[in-house]
Amino acid sequence: MFESFTVSGSSLKLLNVGEHGVISRLTRADTATVQALKKMGLIPGAPITLEQRFPRFVIKTGANRLALSEKMIQAIYVRIKGRVRSQPWG
Numbered sequence: 001m002f003e004s005f006t007v008s009g010s011s012l013k014l015l016n017v018g019e020h021g022v023i024s025r026l027t028r029a030d031t032a033t034v035q036a037l038k039k040m041g042l043i044p045g046a047p048i049t050l051e052q053r054f055p056r057f058v059i060k061t062g063a064n065r066l067a068l069s070e071k072m073i074q075a076i077y078v079r080i081k082g083r084v085r086s087q088p089w090g
Contacts, residue, residue, distance in 0.1 A: 012076040020049035021080040029075040040066055048078055
């Protein structure tokens with residue numbers, strides 16, 4: 001089945017904690033940054049949730065949690081799907 005998507009998109013840097021979506025594109029950052037993102041599985045179409053902004057950006061994609069550098073954060077653009085509901089225990 002198809003999931004509904006919003007048309008809103010944003011730089012990863014502008015997402016709020018708990019927002020989730022799908023990577024829509026990677027900017028043409030330096031080659032090393034783009035290659036590092038691809039090795040982590042952060043490619044267009046990958047689901048992503050922002051879990052933490054400070055002291056480092058931590059994102060969840062699939063079963064992985066990843067801390068990203070500033071260059072990585074700036075290279076990722078996301079099509080926003082919504083917010084993750086809070087769990088009663090956290």
